[in-house]
Amino acid sequence: MNELINELKLKVIEALNLEGMTPEDIDDNAPLFGDQGLGLDSIDVLELIVLLEKNYGIRLATPQEGKEVFKSMAVMAEYVAANRKK
Amino acid sequence: MKHVSIPSGADLGALYRQVAGDYPKFFKMDVLSKLGFLLTEMLVADEANRFQPREDRAVLVFSREGCVANDRHYAASMPDFPSPALFVYTLPNIVSGEIAIRNKYAGETSAYVLEKYDEAQLWALVREAFQDRCTKSAVVAWIDCPSDTVWKADAWLVGREEILK
Numbered sequence: 001m002n003e004l005i006n007e008l009k010l011k012v013i014e015a016l017n018l019e020g021m022t023p024e025d026i027d028d029n030a031p032l033f034g035d036q037g038l039g040l041d042s043i044d045v046l047e048l049i050v051l052l053e054k055n056y057g058i059r060l061a062t063p064q065e066g067k068e069v070f071k072s073m074a075v076m077a078e079y080v081a082a083n084r085k086k
Numbered sequence: 087m088k089h090v091s092i093p094s095g096a097d098l099g100a101l102y103r104q105v106a107g108d109y110p111k112f113f114k115m116d117v118l119s120k121l122g123f124l125l126t127e128m129l130v131a132d133e134a135n136r137f138q139p140r141e142d143r144a145v146l147v148f149s150r151e152g153c154v155a156n157d158r159h160y161a162a163s164m165p166d167f168p169s170p171a172l173f174v175y176t177l178p179n180i181v182s183g184e185i186a187i188r189n190k191y192a193g194e195t196s197a198y199v200l201e202k203y204d205e206a207q208l209w210a211l212v213r214e215a216f217q218d219r220c221t222k223s224a225v226v227a228w229i230d231c232p233s234d235t236v237w238k239a240d241a242w243l244v245g246r247e248e249i250l251k
Contacts, residue, residue, distance in 0.1 A: 016171070019099070019113040043114075046170035054167050 005077040012073075015051045016044050028074040037072075045070065057085030087248055090128040092121060092239040105131060109188065116156035116175035117234045119184045122147055125241035126185045126225050137190055144194040144215045144224040145182045148208050151232045152178030152199045185225060193221055203228060203238075213249055222246045 009023035018038070030037035033045075040048075045066045052058040052069075058080065060066050069079045092101065098120050102112050105127045112123055126145075130136065153175055160172040174180065179197035186195045194215055200207060212226050223245050231237035 017113040019110065043170050043174055050167045050169065 001077055001081065004081060005073050008077055008080065009073060011051055011055060012048070015047050016040065026073055029072045031072060032070050032076075033067075040070075048076075052080065055086075056080050056083075058083050087245070088129055088243040090125055090241050092124060092128075092237075094237050094239075095235050098124060114171060115184060116153060116159075116172075116180075117231045117237070118149070118153050118156065118178065118229055119175060119181045121229045121231060121237060121239045122181035122185050122227055122241075123188060125227050125229070125239060126189065129225060129241055129243045130189065139190040139192060141192045142220060142222040143189075143191045144221045145185045145191055145196070146194075146212055146215055146224055147179075147182045147185075147197045147227045147229060148200055148203075148211075149178060149197070149228065150200055150202060150230045152197075153180070155231055155233050181229065191225075193224075194218070203230070209249075212244065216246050216249050224249075 005028055006023050009026050012018070012026075013021050013023070026038065032038045033040050042063070045063050048070055049060050049063065049066050052060065060069065068075075070076055092098075098117070099113075101124055102109075102120075105124060106112065109123075112120060115123065156172060156175045160169065160176050163169040163172055178199055179195070182195040182197045185191070186193075196211075196215065198208075198211060208226075208228065212224060215221055215224060223243065225241060226244055227239070227241040229237065229239045229241075231239070
């Protein structure tokens, strides 16, 4: 699981242009949205949905579903591990 | 009036770290918005009460090519997975909004796409913006960026008195 979390962190940093950030800067359990953690916004949710489909063949039906999946890197990695198609 | 410019092809990331450095959203912007953001930082960085919300400052951005550089990137992403982050910059007026949001300006924001750089036309439109009696100053920019690496980027901070004299 740690390997997948690290892989996801790298992909998120690249997809969201998180300039100057490394995987070590992202806490596995910190919230990705809101004022704490990464402070991502609604457009970032859409980019993460694209990232899951493109890289793992996972299609989220709605951005609301994404809110659950993208709670933290750890939660995202668990979801990817359980639902990935590639 | 104060004038600043950014040479074509300059390293915008390095310039950002030099003149701002506290606004990570910069890295998500298209080249048009990056240039508008940086020009404005250079113009107003030394102002007293920076970031105090104000309604008396307008943002007027002029260009010829608009956001065509980003439009091309977005078009290229469409056959695969259209990028939402690129899509949000497929309007040439987003740059004026980015400047207003960063600086808490609630005055007029406008973006004009002109056929060519026409100084007389540009300043006539600036004078129009001062007809509302609320606007006391304006960030005025000519930003023309046909690609991510080639541009003409100039900006002026102008006051009501010097425009309507």
